[in-house]
Amino acid sequence: MQQKLHVTLLTGRTIEQGVGKEYGKSSPEYFAACSMVYMDAGDMKKLGVKNGTNVMVTTPNGSVVLRVVKYPRGATPGLIYIPYGPWANAVVSNATTSIGMPSFKGTPAEVEPAPDKPVLSMEELLRKEFGR
Amino acid sequence: MSVINSVTCPICGCLCDDIEVTVVNNEVVKIKNGCAVCEAKYMGYKSEHRIRQPLIRKEGKLVPVSMDEAIHKAGEILANANYPILYGWSSTNCEAQRVGVELAEEVGGVLDNTAVVCHGPSLMGTQEVGIPTSTLGQIRHRAEVIIYWGCDPWSAHPRHLERYTSFTEGRFEDSEWMAYINKVKAAAGKKKLASARRVETPKKAHDTVAESVVFNKPPEILQKEGRKLIVIDVRKSMSAEVADYFIQVQPNKDYELMQAMRALVRDEELDVDEVAGVPVEYLQEVVDVLVNCKFGIIFFGMGLTQSAGKFRNVEVAISLVRDLNMRTKFLIMPMRGHFNVTGANIVFAWQSGYAFGIDFSLGYPRYNPGETTSMDVLLRGESDAALVIASDPGATFPKRAIQSLVKHPLIVIDPHMNATAMLGDVVFPSAFVGIEAEGTAYRMDNVPLPLKKVVEPPKGILSDEEILKRILEEVRIIKSQKLNQKTEDA
Numbered sequence: 082m083q084q085k086l087h088v089t090l091l092t093g094r095t096i097e098q099g100v101g102k103e104y105g106k107s108s109p110e111y112f113a114a115c116s117m118v119y120m121d122a123g124d125m126k127k128l129g130v131k132n133g134t135n136v137m138v139t140t141p142n143g144s145v146v147l148r149v150v151k152y153p154r155g156a157t158p159g160l161i162y163i164p165y166g167p168w169a170n171a172v173v174s175n176a177t178t179s180i181g182m183p184s185f186k187g188t189p190a191e192v193e194p195a196p197d198k199p200v201l202s203m204e205e206l207l208r209k210e211f212g213r
Numbered sequence: 214m215s216v217i218n219s220v221t222c223p224i225c226g227c228l229c230d231d232i233e234v235t236v237v238n239n240e241v242v243k244i245k246n247g248c249a250v251c252e253a254k255y256m257g258y259k260s261e262h263r264i265r266q267p268l269i270r271k272e273g274k275l276v277p278v279s280m281d282e283a284i285h286k287a288g289e290i291l292a293n294a295n296y297p298i299l300y301g302w303s304s305t306n307c308e309a310q311r312v313g314v315e316l317a318e319e320v321g322g323v324l325d326n327t328a329v330v331c332h333g334p335s336l337m338g339t340q341e342v343g344i345p346t347s348t349l350g351q352i353r354h355r356a357e358v359i360i361y362w363g364c365d366p367w368s369a370h371p372r373h374l375e376r377y378t379s380f381t382e383g384r385f386e387d388s389e390w391m392a393y394i395n396k397v398k399a400a401a402g403k404k405k406l407a408s409a410r411r412v413e414t415p416k417k418a419h420d421t422v423a424e425s426v427v428f429n430k431p432p433e434i435l436q437k438e439g440r441k442l443i444v445i446d447v448r449k450s451m452s453a454e455v456a457d458y459f460i461q462v463q464p465n466k467d468y469e470l471m472q473a474m475r476a477l478v479r480d481e482e483l484d485v486d487e488v489a490g491v492p493v494e495y496l497q498e499v500v501d502v503l504v505n506c507k508f509g510i511i512f513f514g515m516g517l518t519q520s521a522g523k524f525r526n527v528e529v530a531i532s533l534v535r536d537l538n539m540r541t542k543f544l545i546m547p548m549r550g551h552f553n554v555t556g557a558n559i560v561f562a563w564q565s566g567y568a569f570g571i572d573f574s575l576g577y578p579r580y581n582p583g584e585t586t587s588m589d590v591l592l593r594g595e596s597d598a599a600l601v602i603a604s605d606p607g608a609t610f611p612k613r614a615i616q617s618l619v620k621h622p623l624i625v626i627d628p629h630m631n632a633t634a635m636l637g638d639v640v641f642p643s644a645f646v647g648i649e650a651e652g653t654a655y656r657m658d659n660v661p662l663p664l665k666k667v668v669e670p671p672k673g674i675l676s677d678e679e680i681l682k683r684i685l686e687e688v689r690i691i692k693s694q695k696l697n698q699k700t701e702d703a
Contacts, residue, residue: 089464089465091447091448091464092519093365093515093516094365094368094369094515095368096249096250096367096368096369096371096451099224099225099249099250099253099368099369099371100249100250100253101253102605102608103224103250103253103254103257104253104256104257104260104262105257105260105261105262105263105629105630105631106262106605106608106629106630106631106632107262107630108257108260108262110253142611142612142613143612152448154448154449154450154451154453154454155426155448155449155453155461156425156426156427157426157447157448157449158425158426160447160448160464162448165608165609166608167607167608167632170608170609170610170611170612170615171612172612173611173612174611175588175592175611175612175613175614177583177586177588177589177592178523179582179583179589180333180334180337180523180524180582180583180586181329181330181333181569181570181582181583181586181587181588181589182329182330182333182334182518182519182523182524182588183330183519183588183610183611183614184519184520184521185330185515185519186447186464186465186515186516186519186520187447187464187465187519187520187521203632203635204635207607207632207635207636210612210615210616211615211616211619211636212619213273213619213635213636
């Protein structure tokens with residue numbers, strides 16, 4: 082079992098995130114849809130984490146605690162996928178390569194088990210990151 | 214009770230205009246024909262997450278104030294700012310966007326829409342090489358090979374397949390819906406058989422875990438007559454499950470894969486066995502399918518614009534289509550996200566000459582991505598105020614950009630209490646465009662469609678256009694007062 086796993090971070094849309102954002106960003110649907118990370122089943126095994134437990138994703142831009150969910154369709158070894166939202170933004174790269182677009186996909190990250198750390202709600206996360 | 218037909222859904226770039234909305238006592242109670250996201254919007258618009266009255270941050274907390282007070286405060290912020298950012302514009306109508314351009318010119322700031330974190334690179338790629346495209350009607354009736362590259366319409370544009378591509382009955386191409394249903398049924402049958410076998414012989418625990426990406430040979434189905442659906446992505450998305458063939462490209466390697474395909478289209482030989490994790494032998498078969506089809510289309514999404522290469526990915530995708538056009542008929546189209554982000558690009562371009570990232574600080578419009586794009590302005594910490602409308606950068610921008618955004622006064626106009634509104638200093642509630650306010654929106658293929666007003670907004674809540682007009686008026690009053698003061702002092 083490994084303590085940490087080096088992976089490639091992707092962020093993007095899921096249908097649950099789409100439904101959650103339309104109900105309202107403070108809705109429980111949005112929280113459930115966005116405060117999670119999809120991970121490959123093999124990678125989860127390497128890291129010794131179970132479906133629904135908490136992990137911490139760290140990049141040079143920050144770290145965030147998320148609920149890990151096994152990716153249900155096919156193998157994606159070395160990839161993690163966080164739906165768009167404040168949780169993903171806490172770790173995505175802001176390198177715009179001088180064209181205005183941050184690198185939301187395909188940047189390096191680390192994942193480690195965080196069974197004792199809680200997943201913050203959006204209000205808590207905004208307060209932590211921006212003091213408001 | 215009234216039933217309103219042909220309502221245009223104000224969510225994604227598909228702008229489905231066949232929604233049937235049932236209204237009882239000025240409230241939407243039922244939706245027909247919409248997708249899950251559409252239903253969530255029409256059912257969630259009146260929820261407890263709605264902002265009910267204007268708010269101003271006082272002593273760290275957002276407190277309710279009168280509309281006049283909020284308008285005055287917003288006007289003051291913008292009139293006194295040297296370099297404000299006016300960002301968002303994608304979930305509102307063209308009428309509000311037009312006032313936005315006027316306001317940006319008046320205050321001399323940066324006017325930017327959500328394309329900057331979405332299809333901005335696509336616009337830049339298009340500026341480099343042009344774009345062979347069409348309306349969605351052409352694709353619906355004629356497209357034989359449909360490719361979704363770096364996008365997942367099943368999740369982000371749920372009715373795209375059903376209305377415009379594989380599962381729609383076109384004049385010259387048939388729907389593949391029944392074939393898909395049969396495929397699902399067959400897969401379910403196989404699963405049942407497999408599970409029956411597992412009961413007989415207990416499996417080893419690790420059998421179910423696939424260790425690496427397994428590449429299948431392109432199926433014979435690609436050689437058949439009729440519509441064919443190919444999905445190219447870094448992970449097997451929901452759309453990939455539906456597809457006839459799925460190509461799993463390695464992250465950040467789309468550029469290489471497209472260049473390899475360009476070489477194969479030109480009948481050149483590749484001296485490698487695989488490109489971006491895809492065996493060249495299979496790639497050759499796929500390219501043969503593309504070259505031999507009568508009419509093909511590539512839809513592309515954030516997989517190209519947000520990963521390494523960004524606008525160069527789009528440029529090479531368009532070049533691939535250009536090469537394919539030497540052999541057959543091929544088109545390409547970006548999968549635009551917000552329902553009127555295309556409209557924002559069009560309105561801005563028609564009024565200022567540029568589609569996004571426009572700087573009015575010198576009194577005339579300038580566009581230089583990387584310099585005048587809101588993201589870079591924020592990351593360099595140059596702005597001193599911001600107005601955010603019809604979008605939520607608080608939930609879509611990287612952390613450091615938001616830190617820069619909240620350092621200075623922030624005005625937010627939105628119907629819902631979203632992340633940006635929670636961080637705002639002056640917050641205006643607005644009517645939902647397409648539900649409580651009418652207007653025009655542009656579909657992803659640049660076709661303008663009317664948005665309907667199906668219910669009245671709550672009392673005292675104005676539309677985006679009205680709020681912006683009042684802020685603009687206030688800015689002009691404050692600026693003229695300042696000017697008068699200066700002349701008096703002189």
